[in-house]
Amino acid sequence: TKEEKNPYECQHPPYKVLMVSKSPLVIYIKDFITKPEREHLLNLAKDTFTRSAVTGRQAHNAIRTSQSTSVKRDDLVRCIESRALAFQGYDVPASHLEPLQLVKYGPSERYNFHTDWFTSDQHTSEGGNRVSSFFAYVQVSNGTTGGGTNFPRLEAPSHDRWCDEGIVDCDEAWDKGVTFKPVEGNAIYWENLGVDGRGDERTLHAGLPVLSGGKVGMNIWTRERALGKKTRGEDL
Numbered sequence: 001t002k003e004e005k006n007p008y009e010c011q012h013p014p015y016k017v018l019m020v021s022k023s024p025l026v027i028y029i030k031d032f033i034t035k036p037e038r039e040h041l042l043n044l045a046k047d048t049f050t051r052s053a054v055t056g057r058q059a060h061n062a063i064r065t066s067q068s069t070s071v072k073r074d075d076l077v078r079c080i081e082s083r084a085l086a087f088q089g090y091d092v093p094a095s096h097l098e099p100l101q102l103v104k105y106g107p108s109e110r111y112n113f114h115t116d117w118f119t120s121d122q123h124t125s126e127g128g129n130r131v132s133s134f135f136a137y138v139q140v141s142n143g144t145t146g147g148g149t150n151f152p153r154l155e156a157p158s159h160d161r162w163c164d165e166g167i168v169d170c171d172e173a174w175d176k177g178v179t180f181k182p183v184e185g186n187a188i189y190w191e192n193l194g195v196d197g198r199g200d201e202r203t204l205h206a207g208l209p210v211l212s213g214g215k216v217g218m219n220i221w222t223r224e225r226a227l228g229k230k231t232r233g234e235d236l
């Protein structure tokens with residue numbers, strides 16, 4: 001096959017970072033996942049999506065209507081993992097990463113307001129809490145409307161470039177915080193825990209309903225401590 005003739009080589013794209021908030025730390029990343037990577041991820045996940053599970057005190061079925069799947073690790077997935085770790089300053093070992101998760105939304109599907117950090121000990125006993133989140137847009141169908149990622153407790157950046165570059169939804173009301181439009185390849189990074197290690201309520205966010213089209217996103221979650229092989233998968 002083509003793959004055997006051209007062995008995969010991990011190359012990181014020259015992504016661009018834009019700070020959104022210093023506290024909580026929120027960084028917007030342009031071109032974090034390349035087109036060949038996005039295609040590969042979608043291929044890996046094809047036919048494996050199931051109704052998304054929600055954990056913790058917010059576990060009502062209605063709040064997450066999307067479908068999700070965790071991605072089997074291969075060299076390309078390892079490359080993205082290494083990028084996520086490098087972004088965080090190299091010090092976090094790969095064993096602290098949850099398996100990459102893809103989330104798929106069709107029309108009217110959404111993920112209501114939640115935090116990515118856990119509120120119950122049941123979920124933190126292995127690996128601790130989620131230190132940080134990357135949410136990357138892997139696929140946004142042509143003509144998609146809605147489907148933004150909204151952080152109601154953050155202040156929207158005000159420079160026109162955020163609007164003009166199609167990153168921030170500037171039609172959103174001021175009192176609604178910031179809504180990032182789904183843009184393929186781009187990602188949002190944020191820290192979930194305060195210095196005291198407790199969940200930061202200001203990281204509340206939602207995947208707004210897709211009105212038309214569709215979106216596939218990817219979560220990369222970093223935990224406080226190493227995860228076991230059962231959660232993380234055999235090869236670390």
Ligand SMILES: O=C(O)CCC(=O)C(=O)O
Binds near residue numbers: 208
């Ligand atoms: O779909 C989005 O924009 C956000 C999804 C999300 O927050 C999550 O999967 O935890």
Ligand SMILES: [Fe+2]
Binds near residue numbers: 205
């Ligand atoms: Fe989330």
